[in-house]
Amino acid sequence: MLKMKQTLEPKLRKRLILRGEGNLFVRIKKFLLECWAELKLAQRPMKQEVMSYSVAVLVVILSLAVYMAILDFLFARIFALFY
Numbered sequence: 001m002l003k004m005k006q007t008l009e010p011k012l013r014k015r016l017i018l019r020g021e022g023n024l025f026v027r028i029k030k031f032l033l034e035c036w037a038e039l040k041l042a043q044r045p046m047k048q049e050v051m052s053y054s055v056a057v058l059v060v061i062l063s064l065a066v067y068m069a070i071l072d073f074l075f076a077r078i079f080a081l082f083y
Contacts, residue, residue, distance in 0.1 A: 022030070045053075
C-alpha cells in the first residue's frame, strides 16, 4: 500500500516572468498606459442623460421616504392603541 505524504505547508508559486516583459517599473508603466488607453475609449453620458437619471433617483428616494413616513405613522398609531 502506498502512503501519500501530507504536508501542512502551503506550496508557494512564483510568477513566471516572460522574456522581454521587463522589470517592475516597466510593467507598472505599461499597465498605466493601457489603463489610460481604456479610459479614452469610455463614453461619457450627455448632460441630458445625467439630469434625467438624477431626477429619477431623486423621485425614487422621495417616494420611498414618503412610504416609510406613512408606515411609521401607521405603526405608531397601532402600537399606541395597545399601550
